[in-house]
Amino acid sequence: xxxxxxxxxxxxxxxxxxxxxxxxxxxxxxxxxxxxxxxxxxxxxxxxxxxxxxxxxxxxxxxxxxxxxxxxxxxxxxxxxxxxxxxxxxxxxxxxxxxxxxxxxxxxxxxxxxxxxxxxxxxxxxxxxxxxxxxxxxxxxxxxxxxxxxxxxxxxxxxxxxxxxxxxxxxxxxxxxxxxxxxxxxxxxxxxxxxxxxxxxxxxxxxxxxxxxxxxxxxxxxxxxxxxxxxxxxxxxxxxxxxxxxxxxxxxxxxxxxxxxxxxxxxxxxxxxxxxxxxxxxxxxxxxxxxxxxxxxxxxxxxxxxxxxxxxxxxxxxxxxxxxxx
Numbered sequence: 430x431x432x433x434x435x436x437x438x439x440x441x442x443x444x445x446x447x448x449x450x451x452x453x454x455x456x457x458x459x460x461x462x463x464x465x466x467x468x469x470x471x472x473x474x475x476x477x478x479x480x481x482x483x484x485x486x487x488x489x490x491x492x493x494x495x496x497x498x499x500x501x502x503x504x505x506x507x508x509x510x511x512x513x514x515x516x517x518x519x520x521x522x523x524x525x526x527x528x529x530x531x532x533x534x535x536x537x538x539x540x541x542x543x544x545x546x547x548x549x550x551x552x553x554x555x556x557x558x559x560x561x562x563x564x565x566x567x568x569x570x571x572x573x574x575x576x577x578x579x580x581x582x583x584x585x586x587x588x589x590x591x592x593x594x595x596x597x598x599x600x601x602x603x604x605x606x607x608x609x610x611x612x613x614x615x616x617x618x619x620x621x622x623x624x625x626x627x628x629x630x631x632x633x634x635x636x637x638x639x640x641x642x643x644x645x646x647x648x649x650x651x652x653x654x655x656x657x658x659x660x661x662x663x664x665x666x667x668x669x670x671x672x673x674x675x676x677x678x679x680x681x682x683x684x685x686x687x688x689x690x691x692x693x694x695x696x697x698x699x700x701x702x703x704x705x706x707x708x709x710x711x712x713x714x715x716x717x718x719x720x721x722x723x724x725x726x727x728x729x730x731x732x733x734x735x736x737x738x739x740x741x742x743x744x745x746x747x748x749x750x751x752x753x754x755x
Contacts, residue, residue, distance in 0.1 A: 508525045660681045
């Protein structure tokens with residue numbers, strides 16, 4: 430029932446937005462598309478994806494996983510494709526952890542931790558981007574319920590980012606964390622105790638390789654910067670007069686935080702935020718830009734489908750008599 434409610438919420442939000450901004454679709458039909466800007470948007474989206482995959486590879490190798498950059502990029506694309514197929518993030522993350530564990534037999538906790546830390550660092554930087562942009566520049570326009578919701582979301586994102594930074598600092602500078610009384614109690618728990626101990630041992634390795642965390646944060650900054658530029662380029666291709674690039678460093682991070690709402694793939698949250706923020710900056714076409722951005726994600730993620738098919742074909746060629754897995 431919860432899943433049905435989430436999908437219903439996403440569909441409902443999109444339906445309301447399409448009805449509210451229906452005039453934009455009429456204008457879109459008569460507006461020429463800047464395909465050169467759209468091509469550049471695909472390129473910056475690709476760069477954002479690559480930076481995130483390299484970030485995961487660096488975090489994986491730091492805790493002893495055998496994961497080459499080329500393999501991380503391939504698995505990253507496949508994971509992104511399954512994110513689209515499953516309309517969410519759990520499917521792609523689970524797949525990355527599974528194949529990372531297969532590359533390094535016996536290192537399942539480390540594989541899970543690498544994906545988890547990668548996701549956490551990405552969220553910390555994204556939330557920090559949105560909160561910093563809001564605190565420095567704010568959002569223009571009259572005080573409305575939507576603006577109050579954005580203010581609450583950005584403030585919450587800022588607090589979450591700071592809490593995440595504190596957790597990272599504890600992980601990096603408190604190597605004896607597992608010897609704390611509460612941690613010793615957790616490690617003694619049946620079934621999950623051994624797993625928790627291995628996770629904490631793997632986390633302690635990051636404390637010995639602090640530079641890897643710094644690199645991961647910098648790669649996350651690059652990823653978020655590329656996403657902001659991508660939304661701006663999509664705006665140039667569709668609306669021809671979007672807010673400035675500087676404005677998009679406020680618009681895009683806030684929209685990306687809305688995209689992380691517990692909706693299927695964030696669908697509906699980002700569209701609502703982008704449409705509203707464009708109107709705050711005196712521009713139309715925010716909903717169309719959000720849909721164009723979704724199209725860019727889909728287009729780049731299709732690379733994962735090709736990689737997946739090629740990998741499957743190689744496995745079949747290597748063992749043509751193998752029975753399919755049940």
